[in-house]
Amino acid sequence: MAKAIFEVDVVLFKKKALHWCQQFSECCFLESNGYADEYHKIDALLAVQAVDCYRADGVNDSFLALEDFRTKHTLSWMLGFFSYDLGNEVEQLSPRLNGEMVFPALYFFVPATIVRFIGATVEIESENPEYIFQCIISTAIPTQVDLPKRGDIRVQKLFSKRDYLHAFENMQQHIRRGDIYEVNLCQEFYAESAVIDPLSVYEKLNSISPMPFSCFFKLNDQYVLCASPERFLAKRKDLLISQPIKGTAPRGKTPQEDHDIINALQQNPKEIAENVMIVDLVRNDLTRSAKAGTVDASRKLAVHTFQQVHQLISTVTCTKATTVSDVQAIKNTFPAGSMTGAPKISAMQLCEKYEGSRRGIYAGAIGYFAPDGDFDLNVVIRSILYDMKKGRLSFHTGGAITLHAEAEKEYEECLLKASAILTTLSAHLD
Template identity: 45%
Template sequence: MYLRSVKTIRLESVENFKNQLLLWSQQFDDVIWLDSNSYIQDYSNYDAVLAVDAFSNIKTSYHQAFQKLRAYQSNTKDWIFGYLTYDLKNAVEDLSSTNFDGLKFPDLYFFQPKKLFLIKDHRLEIKYLKCVENDIEEDLRKIYDYTEPQNHPAKKNIKIKLRIHKDAYFEKVTQMLAHIHRGDIYEANFCQEFYAENTRIDPLETYIKLNKISKPPFATFMKTGNNYVLSASPERYLKKEGLRVLSQPIKGTARRSQDLHLDSLYKTALANDSKERSENIMIVDLVRNDLSKIAIKGSVRVDELCNIYTFNQVHQMISTVTAKVDSDTHPVDILENTFPMGSMTGAPKISAMRIIEALEETKRGVYSGAIGYISPEGDFDFNVVIRSILYNATNRYVSYSVGGAITSKSNPLKEYEECLIKAKAMRTVLEN
């Protein structure tokens, strides 16, 4: 167990401090910023969290990835922050990932931060490892005084390309529908990539613009060396607090309107849409099944089913599934037994993942994976990496992907239009 020095202070202006803190963090090679954007929710521990400056880390391919993460967490018994890529599916099932990968992120990366900031209401808790405890006062002074450099690079036009063009998308959805009608699967999440090559972006500026548009409850800025994730995710994958585990899958999307009456009609239509409800309920059943692998018998329950949540860009249908685990259950075992999250795969899960791999053109990587943390006590909270821009600054490659659930009731044109709705914020930010 690593010891940390703790300092608690009251913040007069939380938003100003958050902005300063995020700017100050950019000097470090390892940064994870988690921001709830003050979105009203029932299950949040913190309003914002910043972890920076790696003391130790683990970086690995999918081979024995969960075993390695379990050993790393058990040895550090400290806060660790990082990501799980979708392709860790290959570690838990007899699957592979052979599609094109322009981003080339490691399959799993976690680090133990020297410096940690936890914000709740107007309270800031600072937790520094003992090796840097003398930096606290000096860092606070620098954060309050920090001014943003003015040497912004000249803006370049970004040309967004489609990995799967419209006609090909229709053809692939038709193939997936054939699998459904044949009985191979009931539902699958089919994704497509939008990308730009030989492109440079300002990662922090891009994240700030994306977050301003969407203001989601699981926003993330992640930097590991020259790899970046700029996420406006509305979805929680999995949270553990004490012996309670909670999952909140999203299935079902409707557009927003500035016309209040029309917006209300969109919301009501989503709530009553039989296709969207059936998608959501299928994934709820999948999540219940995943949680039952590690839960105390009889403890899995659905706390809310197909509730409508409203975000800046879209209305979403969300359910909440909870379970209880034994006190000796390792946190990484919970992640391994439920990964990847059902909302990004389909049902039955393994068959859906095989079909997804055959029909998609891009290795998903961090997209539809998860970013979050594990605490010294073994509690954790992870988002689902959707509505996100991924950037490899070394390769000068920018990517964002969107997807939707394909069921027997799916209409290829409507599925395509839903993808464009989900992609709007990312495209707007990148193309100005």
């Protein structure tokens, strides 16, 4: 493959590139929306057209097979996703729930073309970068944006409020009995016979809720439109990084209101307890992949401000042991502790029991393996899953339950997290 760098109007070229890639069966667009930390590596990246791929049904050892696939393509980009339900395979659990949205349990592809956005330039890696550049430049952007009109999509809750409060009370009973300390209870929202233009909806979602781990993923007729703020696991040389989020508060209407909300969030005992418990879980997960004595969880409870919410984010790192492969390190920490609870296996079993539907890609991870050996994976939250052929649209929200959590407040937090998606879809919630 050859590489070439071009100076462009990045905003316009990005929009053209996203329309150009819709002709292919596989494409993945990762967008940081200008957020950067010390582990930041990619501003934006578009991968298009599989030259090879691996997909798993989650029945056999999916991670081992992915290991073999990665070994074949060590010097290539690989992009894809892990379904949350692979956690059943990792922890040898027996799933009881069915799911309506049937994506593969695991899917990664090696792209024919990579378009990487770097400052005011794009780097195109392909058999013929100049040809790809010209194809994108000549792509017309539709003048008519096909977005849902208000009321076109009627979203239903899998849980009624009564159902949610009942599940919440059951979870707290398990906490009182000592079965778990914390659990992330999620609920599904869905619409049938939904007709949307996935790219237009993604662009609107990303404008309403620009996040550091935003993603547009297309696999044939199935789409993931993701506005995630959370990093599940990344690798930079031999350093593994996980940044769990626990603790959410809405944005204020004024700078002073924002300031007061941040102060309250930083001092909220419940939110702090949730975050600290998950940090402890992630630290234990990373120990399975770490060089002895290198796990560091000293950077806790940092407030990160996004367009709609403030969040408490902690950073846990370790030096990866040389005997542990990248895929094994992912398996050792999967699924994200922020989306399960503690202890992890018990929390996952209870989520299976009370949530009413399988999570699928929600609470799983999307990201990349790079040719230099690094990788980066998000947590799939704040995301729309859409099956164009079936016309089924789905999204989940969730929140942590602890002993002192209040059911009404947790329910309202779920609705707050759903608000950006409902706004994006101009949807009516039944």
